[in-house]
Amino acid sequence: MNDTIDAEVARYAAAVRAAFADRPGPERELLLEDLEDHLQEVAAEAGGSLAERLGRPEAYAAELRASAGLPAAGPGAGGRRRGLRESAAARRLERLWRGARAHPAGRAVVEFLPELRPAWWVARGYVAVQAVAVALTPLLGGGGLRFPIPELFGSRVLGLLVTGAAVVASVRLGRRGPGGARRHALTVLANAALGLFAVVMLAELGASEAADDYRPQEVIFTQPAPGLRNDGVEISNIFAFDANGKPLRDVYLVDQDGSAIVATSTDEPELEPRLPLDRDGNPVPHRYPQQQERLVPVDGGDMERRPVPAPRFTPPPGPVRPPPAPPATGPPAGP
Amino acid sequence: MDTTQLLKGVLDLAVLAVVGERDGYGYDVVRRLRAAGLDDVGDASVYGTLRRLYAGGHLTSYVVPSEEGPHRKYYAINDAGRAQLADSTGTWRSFTDAMDKLLGAGGEEAA
Numbered sequence: 001m002n003d004t005i006d007a008e009v010a011r012y013a014a015a016v017r018a019a020f021a022d023r024p025g026p027e028r029e030l031l032l033e034d035l036e037d038h039l040q041e042v043a044a045e046a047g048g049s050l051a052e053r054l055g056r057p058e059a060y061a062a063e064l065r066a067s068a069g070l071p072a073a074g075p076g077a078g079g080r081r082r083g084l085r086e087s088a089a090a091r092r093l094e095r096l097w098r099g100a101r102a103h104p105a106g107r108a109v110v111e112f113l114p115e116l117r118p119a120w121w122v123a124r125g126y127v128a129v130q131a132v133a134v135a136l137t138p139l140l141g142g143g144g145l146r147f148p149i150p151e152l153f154g155s156r157v158l159g160l161l162v163t164g165a166a167v168v169a170s171v172r173l174g175r176r177g178p179g180g181a182r183r184h185a186l187t188v189l190a191n192a193a194l195g196l197f198a199v200v201m202l203a204e205l206g207a208s209e210a211a212d213d214y215r216p217q218e219v220i221f222t223q224p225a226p227g228l229r230n231d232g233v234e235i236s237n238i239f240a241f242d243a244n245g246k247p248l249r250d251v252y253l254v255d256q257d258g259s260a261i262v263a264t265s266t267d268e269p270e271l272e273p274r275l276p277l278d279r280d281g282n283p284v285p286h287r288y289p290q291q292q293e294r295l296v297p298v299d300g301g302d303m304e305r306r307p308v309p310a311p312r313f314t315p316p317p318g319p320v321r322p323p324p325a326p327p328a329t330g331p332p333a334g335p
Numbered sequence: 336m337d338t339t340q341l342l343k344g345v346l347d348l349a350v351l352a353v354v355g356e357r358d359g360y361g362y363d364v365v366r367r368l369r370a371a372g373l374d375d376v377g378d379a380s381v382y383g384t385l386r387r388l389y390a391g392g393h394l395t396s397y398v399v400p401s402e403e404g405p406h407r408k409y410y411a412i413n414d415a416g417r418a419q420l421a422d423s424t425g426t427w428r429s430f431t432d433a434m435d436k437l438l439g440a441g442g443e444e445a446a
Contacts, residue, residue, distance in 0.1 A: 030386065030390050031383070031386045031387075031390070032386075033386075034361070034408045035382070037361075037406065037407070037408060038360075038361040038362060038382055041360065041361065041362035041363075041407070042362055042378060045362065054378050054379070060378070060379045061379070063377050063379035063380050063383070064379040064380070064382060064383040065383070066343070066380070066383070067343075067346065067377075067379065067380040067381075067382075067383030067384045067387070068383040068384075068386060068387045069387060272390075273390075274390065274391065274392035275390060275391050275392070276391060276392065277387075277388075277391040277392075277393065277419070279422075281347045281387070281388075281391075283387070283390065283391050291392060302398075
């Protein structure tokens with residue numbers, strides 16, 4: 001083995017792994033676990049660089065994804081935008097962005113963002129007029145910030161007309177696209193200033209509307225932890241038992257909408273599920289209990305797979321009766 | 336006709352057949368498939384298929400230490416893999432029979 005091969009393999013493997021950044025950790029590891037060893041074999045075999053023999057790592061990753069039954073990676077998972085990826089901060093930002101996109105809720109928000117643009121164009125026109133009205137107040141007098149119609153030179157009619165014109169102009173500006181670098185920079189600056197003013201304006205509005213019973217409210221946004229969870233604890237496997245406490249095998253589980261319930265092991269990446277395959281070779285993730293193995297470190301620094309034992313289960317003291325019938329409230333059945 | 340499209344559907348079967356014949360590590364499986372005449376088979380496809388079959392419990396694996404070069408992870412077929420291989424072989428045979436009949440009967444006009 002020589003160092004240049006090692007370095008080449010490491011570089012190539014890292015590029016392939018980067019294309020799997022959107023997949024959960026355990027799935028990625030299960031798939032790419034011995035990628036480096038495999039590439040070593042290829043590299044040691046004969047002449048030519050890895051890229052010459054296997055193609056670009058992005059293409060290799062795409063083929064790997066397809067053969068492993070994964071969907072194609074979205075843009076951004078591959079090697080594009082190399083310039084941006086150089087700095088560590090940008091990488092971290094991109095990872096966050098990808099994390100947000102990987103989460104269904106995050107993806108919904110991200111995909112929705114461009115649709116908000118026209119709304120911003122309209123709001124921008126209105127905010128601009130309000131900004132001008134406030135800026136002119138010290139010169140011309142008048143009430144300053146007025147809701148909802150801005151007051152210009154003491155006239156609401158004029159304010160309304162100017163607002164209409166400003167909204168039209170703002171939308172036209174938005175529809176024209178970013179334009180040259182210089183205009184783009186100016187637009188970004190103006191947008192930032194107007195955005196800031198909009199926040200101040202809304203705060204002002206909030207203060208005047210709720211001046212009497214203004215109470216600070218604490219709002220906590222929590223990001224739900226990824227994975228299948230039971231009271232916050234991740235569910236990595238599910239065991240079903242019949243009424244006599246006999247363990248059931250090969251049970252399919254779906255939720256109230258009929259969607260597959262898929263156990264996860266985000267918190268415990270050393271758990272490896274062995275999923276059964278359907279006729280077409282696709283893994284069936286919602287058949288329980290899953291066979292699982294745990295990677296356990298053994299002497300000498302190696303990892304060993306050990307089957308994970310089933311949990312102990314004691315049925316509730318029987319006989320278990322059905323729930324009591326609810327009191328009859330509906331109309332009596334029959335004529 | 337593009338053989339890579341055809342390969343996609345039968346790569347599981349091909350890999351199971353090769354590993355069923357004799358245990359092998361990843362690149363060894365690639366080489367044996369190519370030696371058998373599947374020249375277009377992609378390294379990444381074989382690797383991905385091996386990992387998927389392994390994850391699905393159709394293959395087991397063990398590591399063989401080597402003096403020079405990396406330790407090799409060998410894949411071996413197990414009972415589930417053999418059952419899958421037998422099943423897929425049956426499907427393949429009836430499929431090729433049907434295609435043979437079709438092409439023999441009216442392949443020229445259909446093309």
